[in-house]
Amino acid sequence: MSTMTSTAVTPPARMTDPAVRFVDLLAAEWIKMRSLRSTYWVLVVSALVAIAVNLNAVHTDLTYIDQSARPGMPPYRYDPLFHGLNSIAVYLMMLAAASVGAISIFGEYATGMVRTTFAAVPDRRAVVAAKVVVVTAVTLVMGVIISTASFFGTNAMLASRHVGLSINDPGCLRAVTAYALIVPVSALIGIAFAAVIRHATATIVGLVSLLFIAPLMFGGDRYKLLKEIGHYLPIAAVDRLKENPDNPYFDPGKYPATITGSWIALGCWALVSVVVAIVVVRRRDV
Amino acid sequence: MIEADRLTKSYGDTLAVETLTFTVRPGQVTGFLGPNGAGKSTTLRMILGLNTPTGGSVTVDGVPFADRPRGLRHVGALLDAQDVHGGRSAAAHLSALARSNRIPLHRVDDVLAEVGLAKAARRRIGGFSLGMKQRLGIAGALLGDPPVLLFDEPLNGLDPEGVLWVRGLFRRLASEGRTVFVSSHMMGEMEHTADHLIVIGQGRLIADQSLEDFSARSTGTGVTVQTPELDALATVLTAEGASVRHESGTVGRVAGLSAARIGELAHLHRIMLHELATQTSSLETAFMELTADSVEYLAGDPR
Numbered sequence: 001m002s003t004m005t006s007t008a009v010t011p012p013a014r015m016t017d018p019a020v021r022f023v024d025l026l027a028a029e030w031i032k033m034r035s036l037r038s039t040y041w042v043l044v045v046s047a048l049v050a051i052a053v054n055l056n057a058v059h060t061d062l063t064y065i066d067q068s069a070r071p072g073m074p075p076y077r078y079d080p081l082f083h084g085l086n087s088i089a090v091y092l093m094m095l096a097a098a099s100v101g102a103i104s105i106f107g108e109y110a111t112g113m114v115r116t117t118f119a120a121v122p123d124r125r126a127v128v129a130a131k132v133v134v135v136t137a138v139t140l141v142m143g144v145i146i147s148t149a150s151f152f153g154t155n156a157m158l159a160s161r162h163v164g165l166s167i168n169d170p171g172c173l174r175a176v177t178a179y180a181l182i183v184p185v186s187a188l189i190g191i192a193f194a195a196v197i198r199h200a201t202a203t204i205v206g207l208v209s210l211l212f213i214a215p216l217m218f219g220g221d222r223y224k225l226l227k228e229i230g231h232y233l234p235i236a237a238v239d240r241l242k243e244n245p246d247n248p249y250f251d252p253g254k255y256p257a258t259i260t261g262s263w264i265a266l267g268c269w270a271l272v273s274v275v276v277a278i279v280v281v282r283r284r285d286v
Numbered sequence: 287m288i289e290a291d292r293l294t295k296s297y298g299d300t301l302a303v304e305t306l307t308f309t310v311r312p313g314q315v316t317g318f319l320g321p322n323g324a325g326k327s328t329t330l331r332m333i334l335g336l337n338t339p340t341g342g343s344v345t346v347d348g349v350p351f352a353d354r355p356r357g358l359r360h361v362g363a364l365l366d367a368q369d370v371h372g373g374r375s376a377a378a379h380l381s382a383l384a385r386s387n388r389i390p391l392h393r394v395d396d397v398l399a400e401v402g403l404a405k406a407a408r409r410r411i412g413g414f415s416l417g418m419k420q421r422l423g424i425a426g427a428l429l430g431d432p433p434v435l436l437f438d439e440p441l442n443g444l445d446p447e448g449v450l451w452v453r454g455l456f457r458r459l460a461s462e463g464r465t466v467f468v469s470s471h472m473m474g475e476m477e478h479t480a481d482h483l484i485v486i487g488q489g490r491l492i493a494d495q496s497l498e499d500f501s502a503r504s505t506g507t508g509v510t511v512q513t514p515e516l517d518a519l520a521t522v523l524t525a526e527g528a529s530v531r532h533e534s535g536t537v538g539r540v541a542g543l544s545a546a547r548i549g550e551l552a553h554l555h556r557i558m559l560h561e562l563a564t565q566t567s568s569l570e571t572a573f574m575e576l577t578a579d580s581v582e583y584l585a586g587d588p589r
Binding site: 017018020021024025027028029031032035036037038107108111112113114115116117118119120121122123126127285286 | 331334335336337338351352353354355356357358359361363365366368369370371372373374375378379381382383385386387388426
């Protein structure tokens, strides 16, 4: 090929081509995430609000616990897991994490940044894998902070009423773990939806439909199949896993979900999301 | 060195690029010209592996670009200055790019200084003018000190000083032995920048030749003269081997002689000239003629 060179100039002294390392992509994605204020605020604010919701819920309940302890009132068993790892808080952090995951992908497509990114790193699978790792790590930390702060905070308050739980009590470690893991799982679902849809509004609508509307449609006890499909939706899985085995009021319904099945469901949502994201991003024109 | 071999891209029934074969060589600036929608951007995206060809192939230094795990040390590209996330600062944007390719972070400051954005390094890109974004895109292309550089319409939005700077930069990059491939839909932009031209229209190759050869294709090449004694001047010039076309009673278009020679002859024969101008838009004319042909040809081609 060099015979084609029309001028006598020598090619420029090139920077040496160093070995390719995945950790460089992780660092790059970390810089990208850290340098966007929107992502940062969504994570921090939603974590603080989720913890506040849980603490406030239990704090409000203290009054009722005191009242039910009076003579003449019917006996009442308070469930610290149901109230302290609140559904409202989990919805909030699922939405936040799914959004952060989705933004990390559609933020690139919507702005055109994706072309700059892939021109710099043509190995698209590695780029998506790096995003997956960084988003998972950040949202996992967020989930662990929310879950442990909520569990230990609320049970510390309840200790004075002698109804608080320890992490060693039945089902507690499982509940805290599931409550933390649903956050990165939601983020990965967000990544997959954004990779497939690539459009901001449509992605968020899709995520809300799957995470929050679908459970309503698959919730009834009338049709076994629908109910069993419903068990594998993310919210149903985490609800089952954070269920207190000692809760006397727990009604599993006609077609109960299993603990194992719920763990598998969470794992599958994460795994399938990663595979879908890597496959669709690799194959499409940008 | 960029080599495209029967490169083809279709979107459904629409052929954006059709069996395009060309070579972009190092050591010179190659202009990539065509009207809007001719397929320039699609071609550049295929070179970068962003779009997959439906037929043919294109390689950079012998390798399909998409096969390289990291790109910045091989090809620096500015496709669209808007292909950035407005929420980041210029420094953060370039740092992420540099880090992904294991390029030392001091290069970020180097290229920002080189393109004149050192003072705007910490500002959000969203607040940049188009010209500043072009400079940022050029900075990104230079990060990896690559042997091949692609620029899609790099002069858009630049002020006159910026245009001069970019032209100088392209010349310098080429003189360093790099392959510089610059697209434009404005012939005039290429006239002072490119050594070689690849012209496409409707996705097909129209011309692949040096700037001189290309401009010689134009029927409009020549010098415009205005004189009250046009007939007398025409006689003199024709005797010298030129051809003169009368455009009005006093204005003629001369081909085959330089403006300097025409001036000398007029002076020698005491013919008064009111105007003597080299037809500077000859490239533009050649370009318009060529692309107009391709449009006409394709308009009659049912598909």
